[in-house]
Amino acid sequence: MSTVTTVERLGRHVGETVTLKGWVYNLSSKGKLHFVQLRDGTGIVQCVVFKNDVAPELFEALGKLGQESSLELEGAVKAEPRAPGGFELSVKSGKIHQSVDGYPITPKEHGADFLLNQRHLWLRSKRPWATMRIRDAVITAVRRFYDERGFVCVDAPIFTPNACEGTSTLFEVEYFEQTAYLTQSGQLYAEAAAMALGKVYTFGPTFRAEKSKTRRHLTEFWMLEPEMAFATLDDVMNLAEDMLCAIVQHVLATRKNELQVLERDLSKLEAIQKPFPRITYDEAAKILAEHPESTFKYGDDFGAPDETILSTRYDRPVMVSRYPEAVKAFYMKRDAANPGKVLCVDVLAPEGIGEIIGGSQREDDLDAMLARIREHKLPEEFFQWYLDLRRYGSVPHGGFGMGLERTVAWICGLEHVREASPFPRMMYRITP
RNA sequence: UCCCCGAUAGCUCAAUGGUAGAGCAUCCGGCUGUUAACCGGAGGGUUGUAGGUUCGAGCCCUACUCGGGGAGCCA
Numbered sequence: 001m002s003t004v005t006t007v008e009r010l011g012r013h014v015g016e017t018v019t020l021k022g023w024v025y026n027l028s029s030k031g032k033l034h035f036v037q038l039r040d041g042t043g044i045v046q047c048v049v050f051k052n053d054v055a056p057e058l059f060e061a062l063g064k065l066g067q068e069s070s071l072e073l074e075g076a077v078k079a080e081p082r083a084p085g086g087f088e089l090s091v092k093s094g095k096i097h098q099s100v101d102g103y104p105i106t107p108k109e110h111g112a113d114f115l116l117n118q119r120h121l122w123l124r125s126k127r128p129w130a131t132m133r134i135r136d137a138v139i140t141a142v143r144r145f146y147d148e149r150g151f152v153c154v155d156a157p158i159f160t161p162n163a164c165e166g167t168s169t170l171f172e173v174e175y176f177e178q179t180a181y182l183t184q185s186g187q188l189y190a191e192a193a194a195m196a197l198g199k200v201y202t203f204g205p206t207f208r209a210e211k212s213k214t215r216r217h218l219t220e221f222w223m224l225e226p227e228m229a230f231a232t233l234d235d236v237m238n239l240a241e242d243m244l245c246a247i248v249q250h251v252l253a254t255r256k257n258e259l260q261v262l263e264r265d266l267s268k269l270e271a272i273q274k275p276f277p278r279i280t281y282d283e284a285a286k287i288l289a290e291h292p293e294s295t296f297k298y299g300d301d302f303g304a305p306d307e308t309i310l311s312t313r314y315d316r317p318v319m320v321s322r323y324p325e326a327v328k329a330f331y332m333k334r335d336a337a338n339p340g341k342v343l344c345v346d347v348l349a350p351e352g353i354g355e356i357i358g359g360s361q362r363e364d365d366l367d368a369m370l371a372r373i374r375e376h377k378l379p380e381e382f383f384q385w386y387l388d389l390r391r392y393g394s395v396p397h398g399g400f401g402m403g404l405e406r407t408v409a410w411i412c413g414l415e416h417v418r419e420a421s422p423f424p425r426m427m428y429r430i431t432p
Numbered sequence: 433u434c435c436c437c438g439a440u441a442g443c444u445c446a447a448u449g450g451u452a453g454a455g456c457a458u459c460c461g462g463c464u465g466u467u468a469a470c471c472g473g474a475g476g477g478u479u480g481u482a483g484g485u486u487c488g489a490g491c492c493c494u495a496c497u498c499g500g501g502g503a504g505c506c507a
Contacts, residue, residue: 028470031463050464066458084467101458102442107468108456109444113499169505185507210506211433223507304503346507355507403507416501428499 002074007043010087013077020045020089023124024069024100026107027062034062038073038089039124043257046083047073049091058094066101068124112416119423120432130258131419134251135408139203141250142224145243146201151226154193156186156202162382169209171219182207185401188331188386190227191362194397195389201226201399213427215416216304216354218405220425227399233343233361236398237319240347240357241276243402244317248272251411264413268351271315281323281341284310301327304354311348317356321345330372332360333398345400349410356407359400366390 002017010018022040029035032051037044051059065071075091082088105121115122122128146153159173159180170181186202193200206223226243228235248269251259259266279287288296288306296306301323311318322341325334332342347357363369369390373383408420418424423432 026468028466028468029463030466030469033464033466035466035469037467046467048465052464082465082467103457104442106443106457111444111500113439114443116499206507208506210504212504212506213500214502217506221507301506358507401507406507417507 007038007040007045007085009042010045010077010089014079014087015077017074017076017092018089019072019074020047021072022070024065024067024071026067027065029063034059036062036065036073036091037084038071043085044126045085045087045089046080047075047089047091049094053090053092054094058096061096061099062094065096065099067103067106068121069100070097071095072097116418116424116429117432123422126261128419130255130261131408131412131414132422133258134255134262134412135404135420135422137251137255138247138404138408138411141247142203142243144250145246146199146226149199151199151201152193152197154190154197154200154202155204156183156189156225158183158205162379169211171207171209184208185223186225187227187399187401190225190399191389191397192385194227194229194399195393195395198230199226199228211427214304215418216406218417218421218424218426221406221417221421222404224402224404225399227397229397230395231361231398232396233321233345233398236359236361236400237278237321237345240319240345240359240400240402241274244276244347244357244407245272245274247407248411259412262412262414264411268315268413269411273316276317276319276347277314278319278321280321284320287313299324299326307348307354308352311350311354312352314350317347317349319345319347328360330376330378331362331369333363333396334368343398347400349406351410351413353406353410355403356410357400357402359398361396361398364390364394364396366394 002019003013004019004021005013007020020038020040022038025037025039025044027034027036034049036047036049038047049059049062071094073089073091073094075089077087077089079086080088104118105125123132159175160183161180170184173180173182184206186204190200190202202225204222205220207220209219226239252269284302285296285298288294288309291309294306294309296302302310310320321344322335322338323344324340325332325342328342328344332344335341335343342360344360346355348354349356363372366387369387373380405417405420409417412420414420418426
C-alpha cells in the first residue's frame with residue numbers, strides 16, 4: 001500500500017501515489033466518471049474516478065455510495081485548478097468500509113431544531129468542522145499565552161458547597177448525605193491558588209441554571225479565569241487586552257481557511273490590535289443618555305441592547321470600567337478615587353455578541369470584605385476559607401473570567417453561542 | 433416568569449375554507465470534468481395533540497405539547 005496521508009498534507013505529495021481514509025462528503029457521477037468529495041477530518045478533497053482506471057466492481061460500488069459512506073482511496077495527487085482546494089486525487093484503487101444510504105443531513109438547508117437534534121452528525125458538516133477547529137485554536141492560544149507569561153494552570157473544583165457569588169441560580173446535585181452545586185465560577189479558588197503560586201489560571205466547565213433563552217446563553221460553558229497576586233485593575237485590563245490580541249492573531253495565523261469556510265470578514269479580525277478603547281461606566285452612561293433607543297437609567301447595569309449600542313461604536317473590543325458597586329459582585333474592591341464605584345472591567349466584543357470578559361481587582365481588606373459579605377447577606381460560614389486569604393498575607397490582586405463560547409462566537413462571526421460548543425447544553429436541550 | 437413567532441413527506445418549504453404539492457434525500461435508468469451537477473422515471477402523508485365552528489378545516493377558534501429568539505437574570 002502507498003503512503004497514507006491526510007487532505008491537509010496533500011500539497012506535499014503532488015505527483016506521488018497516496019492513500020486517503022475518510023468519508024463521502026458528496027458524490028456526483030457523470031456515467032463513466034465519478035467525482036467523490038472525500039472528507040477525512042482535516043479537510044475535503046475531490047477524488048476523480050474514471051471507469052477505465054479502476055476495477056469494474058469498484059467503479060460500480062463507488063457509484064452507489066451515499067453521503068458519509070466510509071472508504072479508503074488510493075491514487076495520484078495532482079494540482080488541479082478545477083478542483084475545490086486546488087488538488088485532486090486520480091483514483092486507481094480503493095476499499096469501501098461501509099456503503100451508506102439515507103444520511104439525514106443533506107447538502108441543502110436545515111433548521112436549527114433538526115440540526116441540534118443531529119449534533120452528533122452535524123459536527124461532520126463544514127461549518128461545525130471549521131468552528132471546532134477555531135475553538136481548538138483559541139484554546140491553544142490561551143494556554144500558550146499563559147504558559148509564556150509564567151502562569152500556572154490550577155483547576156478549580158466543579159462540585160462546590162455553595163454559590164461563589166451568591167446570586168446566580170445553580171444546579172443542585174446529590175453529594176452523598178448533603179447537597180452540592182455545580183460551579184458557576186472558579187474564581188474564589190483561583191484567588192487561593194494565586195496566593196500560593198503567584199500567577200495562575202483555571203480553565204474548565206461552568207454551569208448556570210438561569211432560564212435564559214437567548215443566542216448568548218448556554219447552561220454549561222467553558223470559562224477561563226486568570227488571577228494574579230500583586231495586581232491592580234490596570235494590570236487586569238492590560239492582561240485582557242494582550243490576551244485577546246494574542247488569541248485573534250493565533251487564529252488568523254493558523255485557521256484562515258476555516259474562517260473563510262465561515263465566510264468571516266477577515267478585516268474585522270485584523271483590526272483587533274492594541275490599544276482597545278477604554279471608557280468608564282460614567283462615560284458609557286453619558287453615551288447611552290444621548291442615544292435615542294436606549295432606556296438605560298443611571299445606576300443600573302447595562303442591558304443587552306445597551307451593550308450592543310456601546311460595542312458597535314468601536315471596531316475592537318471596548319473595556320468599560322468602574323461600575324456602581326450595587327450592580328456588581330461582593331468581592332470587587334471599591335475605587336478610592338470614585339465613591340460608590342468598584343474597580344471592575346467588562347470587555348464587550350464588537351458586532352453585538354456582548355460581554356466576553358468580566359474582571360476586577362479584588363477586595364483585599366479583611367474588614368471591608370466581611371462588611372460586603374454581610375451586606376449581600378451571604379452565608380458567612382462558607383466564606384471562612386476565603387477570608388483566610390485576607391488574614392494571612394493579603395495583597396492587591398485581581399483577574400477576570402472569559403466565556404470561551406462567546407469568544408469563539410465573536411471570532412467566528414456566529415449567530416448563536418450554541419454553535420461554538422460541540423454539544424451545547426441549553427434550557428430546553430440536553431441531547432445528544 | 434413574561435412577550436412574540438412557529439409546527440404539512442426523512443429535510444427545506446408551498447397549498448383563497450373546496451381532490452395535500454415542489455425541490456432535496458431514497459430507489460431505478462442515462463451521461464468522461466462535476467462544483468448544492470444535470471436529464472427521465474418511481475415510491476413516500478393520521479398536516480404536533482385534543483376539542484370546537486362549518487355542508488366541508490392544513491387553513492378559522494380554544495386549550496395543551498414541543499421548539500425558536502427576545503426580556504428579566506446572567507458570562
